[in-house]
Amino acid sequence: MSDDDDHIIEPHTSTLHTRREFLRTSMLGAAVSFSVPVFLQKTFFTLDAMAADSAIQTATGKDSPILVVLQLAGGNDGMNTVIPYADDNYYKARPVIGIPRQQVITLNDRVGLNPGLVGLKGLFDQGNLAILQGVGYPNPNRSHFRSTEIWQTASDANIVESYGWLGRYFDSCCKGADPTVGVAIGNQIPQSFASLDPTGVSFSRPEQYRWINGDHSGSSESVYREMNEPIMDPATLDENDGGSVDSLPGATAVNRHESTLEFLQRTALDAQMSSDKVLAIAKKYPASVSYPHTALGDSLSLVGRMIAGGLATRVFYVSQGGYDTHINQVATHARLMGELNDALVAFSQDLTAQGNFGRVMLMTFSEFGRRVNQNASNGTDHGAAAPMFAMGGGIKAGLHGQYPSLEALNEGDLAYNVDFRSVYATILDRWLRAPSKEVLGRQFPLMNLV
Amino acid sequence: MLAPLHARQWDLQKAAHLLNRAGFGGTPDEIKAFCDMGFDQAVNLVLGGPDDSAQFPKPEWAVPQNLLEMRQQMMMLAPDAKKQAQQQVQKQYRQEDIDLVNWWLQRMRYSPNPFREKMTLFWHGHFATSVEKVHDSYLMWQQNELLRQRAFGNFGLMVKAVSRDPAMMIWLDTRESKIGHPNENFAREVMELFTLGIGNYTENDVQQAARAFTGYRLDPRDETFRYAPFQHDNTDKTFLGQTGPFSGDDILDIILQQPACAAFITRKIWTFYAYDEPDPGLVNALAANFRESGYEIRPLMDTIFRSAEFYSPDSVRTQIKSPVQFVVQTSKLLETPLARPQIALNSLREMGQVPFAPPNVKGWDGGRAWITTSTLLYRYNLANFALGTGPLQVVRPRQLADTGKGAGPANAFQVQNYQPPDLNKVIPAQVRSDPNRLIAYLCFRLYQDPLTPHDTETFIKYVTDHGPNPSDTTLRELLHLMMSTPEYQLT
Numbered sequence A: 001m002s003d004d005d006d007h008i009i010e011p012h013t014s015t016l017h018t019r020r021e022f023l024r025t026s027m028l029g030a031a032v033s034f035s036v037p038v039f040l041q042k043t044f045f046t047l048d049a050m051a052a053d054s055a056i057q058t059a060t061g062k063d064s065p066i067l068v069v070l071q072l073a074g075g076n077d078g079m080n081t082v083i084p085y086a087d088d089n090y091y092k093a094r095p096v097i098g099i100p101r102q103q104v105i106t107l108n109d110r111v112g113l114n115p116g117l118v119g120l121k122g123l124f125d126q127g128n129l130a131i132l133q134g135v136g137y138p139n140p141n142r143s144h145f146r147s148t149e150i151w152q153t154a155s156d157a158n159i160v161e162s163y164g165w166l167g168r169y170f171d172s173c174c175k176g177a178d179p180t181v182g183v184a185i186g187n188q189i190p191q192s193f194a195s196l197d198p199t200g201v202s203f204s205r206p207e208q209y210r211w212i213n214g215d216h217s218g219s220s221e222s223v224y225r226e227m228n229e230p231i232m233d234p235a236t237l238d239e240n241d242g243g244s245v246d247s248l249p250g251a252t253a254v255n256r257h258e259s260t261l262e263f264l265q266r267t268a269l270d271a272q273m274s275s276d277k278v279l280a281i282a283k284k285y286p287a288s289v290s291y292p293h294t295a296l297g298d299s300l301s302l303v304g305r306m307i308a309g310g311l312a313t314r315v316f317y318v319s320q321g322g323y324d325t326h327i328n329q330v331a332t333h334a335r336l337m338g339e340l341n342d343a344l345v346a347f348s349q350d351l352t353a354q355g356n357f358g359r360v361m362l363m364t365f366s367e368f369g370r371r372v373n374q375n376a377s378n379g380t381d382h383g384a385a386a387p388m389f390a391m392g393g394g395i396k397a398g399l400h401g402q403y404p405s406l407e408a409l410n411e412g413d414l415a416y417n418v419d420f421r422s423v424y425a426t427i428l429d430r431w432l433r434a435p436s437k438e439v440l441g442r443q444f445p446l447m448n449l450v
Numbered sequence B: 001m002l003a004p005l006h007a008r009q010w011d012l013q014k015a016a017h018l019l020n021r022a023g024f025g026g027t028p029d030e031i032k033a034f035c036d037m038g039f040d041q042a043v044n045l046v047l048g049g050p051d052d053s054a055q056f057p058k059p060e061w062a063v064p065q066n067l068l069e070m071r072q073q074m075m076m077l078a079p080d081a082k083k084q085a086q087q088q089v090q091k092q093y094r095q096e097d098i099d100l101v102n103w104w105l106q107r108m109r110y111s112p113n114p115f116r117e118k119m120t121l122f123w124h125g126h127f128a129t130s131v132e133k134v135h136d137s138y139l140m141w142q143q144n145e146l147l148r149q150r151a152f153g154n155f156g157l158m159v160k161a162v163s164r165d166p167a168m169m170i171w172l173d174t175r176e177s178k179i180g181h182p183n184e185n186f187a188r189e190v191m192e193l194f195t196l197g198i199g200n201y202t203e204n205d206v207q208q209a210a211r212a213f214t215g216y217r218l219d220p221r222d223e224t225f226r227y228a229p230f231q232h233d234n235t236d237k238t239f240l241g242q243t244g245p246f247s248g249d250d251i252l253d254i255i256l257q258q259p260a261c262a263a264f265i266t267r268k269i270w271t272f273y274a275y276d277e278p279d280p281g282l283v284n285a286l287a288a289n290f291r292e293s294g295y296e297i298r299p300l301m302d303t304i305f306r307s308a309e310f311y312s313p314d315s316v317r318t319q320i321k322s323p324v325q326f327v328v329q330t331s332k333l334l335e336t337p338l339a340r341p342q343i344a345l346n347s348l349r350e351m352g353q354v355p356f357a358p359p360n361v362k363g364w365d366g367g368r369a370w371i372t373t374s375t376l377l378y379r380y381n382l383a384n385f386a387l388g389t390g391p392l393q394v395v396r397p398r399q400l401a402d403t404g405k406g407a408g409p410a411n412a413f414q415v416q417n418y419q420p421p422d423l424n425k426v427i428p429a430q431v432r433s434d435p436n437r438l439i440a441y442l443c444f445r446l447y448q449d450p451l452t453p454h455d456t457e458t459f460i461k462y463v464t465d466h467g468p469n470p471s472d473t474t475l476r477e478l479l480h481l482m483m484s485t486p487e488y489q490l491t
Helices: A019-027 A038-051 A088-093 A118-125 A144-153 A165-173 A219-227 A260-284 A295-308 A329-354 A420-431 A436-440 B012-022 B028-036 B039-047 B067-076 B079-110 B114-126 B137-149 B155-163 B166-171 B185-195 B203-212 B248-257 B259-273 B280-292 B297-306 B323-333 B341-351 B373-386 B435-447 B453-465 B472-483
Strands: A066-072 A129-136 A182-185 A201-203 A315-320 A360-365 A386-392 A398-400 B216-219 B224-227 B237-239 B242-244 B392-395 B412-415
Touching: A066 A295, A118 A129, A118 A329, A118 A386, A129 A420, A165 A315, A165 A436, A182 A295, A201 A260, A201 B373, A219 B453, A219 B472, A260 A295, A260 B373, A295 A315, A295 A329, A315 A329, A329 A360, A329 A386, A360 A420, A386 A420, A420 A436, B012 B028, B012 B039, B028 B039, B028 B435, B039 B114, B039 B297, B067 B079, B079 B114, B079 B137, B079 B323, B079 B341, B114 B137, B114 B259, B137 B155, B137 B166, B155 B185, B155 B248, B166 B216, B166 B224, B185 B203, B185 B248, B185 B259, B203 B237, B203 B248, B237 B248, B248 B259, B259 B280, B259 B297, B280 B297, B323 B341, B323 B373, B341 B373, B341 B392, B373 B392, B373 B472, B435 B453, B435 B472, B453 B472
Parallel strands: A066 A315, A066 A360, A129 A398, A182 A201, A182 A315
Antiparallel strands: A129 A386, A360 A386, B216 B224, B237 B242, B392 B412
């Protein structure tokens, strides 16, 4: 570490307490003084309740597996992504927008890839890309918002679930972890991160992801840090208020309802704690390969740098928008496929160069596929089942599942063969080593993906 | 439950609350004047503020164009000239978009009737339409004007007007919909998001309603609504249990008969103005009156703003400022002009709310969704910029989100604010040298509420540590610290 950036804290030699360290060291045997925010008190109780069952604590160490979730927002046209080119029904349903047979990148004698996905074909051949065919869920909903919510929360179509599937994973396995265990690139936290014990940070430009002020004396910076770092001094704890945690009100009330102010205080704390680390990594780890200059390229480049720098993240979340192709879709979809291809290829090269490709899995999903028949505007309306991609050095590559029949349609849409929660369950159980039954509420059949 | 607040209970804090929620807040002097008016007069002003249209004339470019003629002229050009002309049009539209956002922000900031602007902002989030698909600033302005004129009027009439609004017809593809090829987009969203809420209709109702909304066209000569009877499906539809050769207006009338509609709208209005997750009993009471009145908005708002519940602890300072509220209110509280248009637009984008460009037809989720670690730090840094204590990094906007074109770090640059607040206005001379009074005064100016004793002590100590007569620099840094807090995000 050079002298001129001495205000930066090294990620692994941090003198700052992470939330986890802070909680672990301050929790034991002590009650909480009145000045500690309520949300932190609640966390002590949560943590203590959890510590009784240490089996569910999963290490968040720097060699653990990483999941990158890539949302294709708007409803990707799965049939023009993985194309059933040998089926005449495909060309009958899509006389204008069907991809001509000679342009399809064939995978076998039945299906092939969109011509823009040439790099993904390479990854497929190298054994680093899995294609999961016909993924969906029963009673598909064709509303963008509702179907996205179903995918984000892994609920049944007729049940509204408030917490996300990744949020429930954080709750189950990452309690008390550093907030950067979940990272969303951008300015939003996806609903899939929503959890009982809120977790996850978001950022898109590390150099801006910090508190900036005009005071060069550093005195306001120290006040700011003090306000956002409630490191407890043991001397301020009144030991007489200690005793059994069980006897304190709220000890068993793991269900937390933060007030809005508490929510803001916690977010401010998470922001302060994560910004030092993110900035330090960003300074030290420039991208090792060149990424395409697209929004998705920028996002995955940043994920690559954070992985290289060892940010203690289990789940990264990125998205690519623009897939709602109701009108004249051919050129739009071709461009999206090309951008997807180029960004994923760069990401795989980056991770390979880092030596991290084997411990990262990238998974794509979209809220739905599109209608089999093209519409009157040479586009496609909202549909149902569609393929997903999984990329990484540690996965079982190839085609998984069956391509849905183009004859046995469900209200004009492809019927699913694989419930998307089987994909989630497989990733949880076999990749993240988390109990999928606990996270998803029931046991879904596992796939041979990992 | 909706017992009115007694006029005796009207005080500075309640006046500040009404001014914050019904409008965009005000300075200590403005809050005091609003309070002195008395409860009854204050609510009357909110619901019957002056007409400000002379003060905010429409932008000069906000006139219809003859698109047919433009297209024909374009066709006659040579390929190179055509490309150039198209680029010119694109550039002009981009400039108009920036101009339009600024035009509205200025009106929110300076109107003597900010209350109508706030209600218009509510309806914009409700009938969320984006210029990123409409690509026509004039039509976006026109829709905004429709929502403004009808903001406190009749909801049924507003929905019908919106169904014929050209921007909406482009946004949700109604203009593409014709007999034999109905487009479901508007039919679905009008029920899911504008009137009933999901669960109160079936997929079949969507398909039947889509047939009723056929034959709506835009006249390319003057960008107006035109009904094309030969493209309308006038056969029978069965919709929400009723059968007939329904038109689009008939469909909306049937929707307005559903109790779910009034409940859906009142819940959304209450959430926007008061607090999240209102008690169903409260919503039902408001909804019953709303329906009985024939969906008159002004009496509904009158009941809300006069209710004791609106001023309850569940409501006061429990709401997170939207990015628009943050920008406009900060400008008011610091008595500074708004940042220049491109900067204001850029910062709103970073915080997640660009007027005229909602992320989708559902509008902005709002509430806690405004705040993530990145948007919170951005708000802190925007305060730094507004105070003139530091630069703001501005990123040249990516082209439309759906093009995915990146704008890497090379396109980021820093700007300084050359119009920082005048501290003599923001901090009266008599409190400047007394740290206790100074902090108490700034708490009222910034939060309209005291801080916790611990935080108050922290700020008093900060001032005290800088010596007896704090310099302007110290005071600006103090303001920045006080705005870099969870409390400043609340209203």
